[in-house]
Amino acid sequence: MKAILMTILMAVALPASANFKAAYIDMQAAIQGTKAGKDAKKKLEGDFNKKKEELKKKEESLKKKAEEFEKKRMVLSEKVRGEKQAELQKEMMAFQQELQKSQMSIQQKERDLTKPILEKLQKVIGQVAKEKGYSIVFEKAEQSVMWANADLDITKAVVEKFEKTK
Numbered sequence: 001m002k003a004i005l006m007t008i009l010m011a012v013a014l015p016a017s018a019n020f021k022a023a024y025i026d027m028q029a030a031i032q033g034t035k036a037g038k039d040a041k042k043k044l045e046g047d048f049n050k051k052k053e054e055l056k057k058k059e060e061s062l063k064k065k066a067e068e069f070e071k072k073r074m075v076l077s078e079k080v081r082g083e084k085q086a087e088l089q090k091e092m093m094a095f096q097q098e099l100q101k102s103q104m105s106i107q108q109k110e111r112d113l114t115k116p117i118l119e120k121l122q123k124v125i126g127q128v129a130k131e132k133g134y135s136i137v138f139e140k141a142e143q144s145v146m147w148a149n150a151d152l153d154i155t156k157a158v159v160e161k162f163e164k165t166k
Helices: 002-016 027-033 035-075 078-132 155-164
Strands: 022-025 136-139
Touching: 022 078, 027 035, 027 078, 027 155, 035 078, 078 136, 078 155
Parallel strands: 022 136
Antiparallel strands: none
């Protein structure tokens, strides 16, 4: 739908303005192409791997407990079996909650780390667009720009200007 709307806007705008110029940028590539983006990615990966190892150990511990419970299940009284099973389920639910919290925490860290980069990139995109006379700059995303001439890609120019701007 977005792509159709953009195409219609372009079709209407082109005849109306002879000096209409458009460009596009791959924001993911731009973020990852900057030193700040690479540093943020490295920090995120470090935090993620640390938490992943921690969670992996907890998961292995839970699996061992579950296996031990299954081995002893038949010799336990019904009351003890029910208590052990409830305890195991409680631990599994706590693990699932911790896993979800961890995922949300990593996502929040990613947003926190990339927000200042995105803000600076947006300013730089505006500067590059004005310098090169672009009327509009599209973001190259999975479904927004289906095809465009590579000459219209300003990602590299934006990354270079980003690195020079303090």
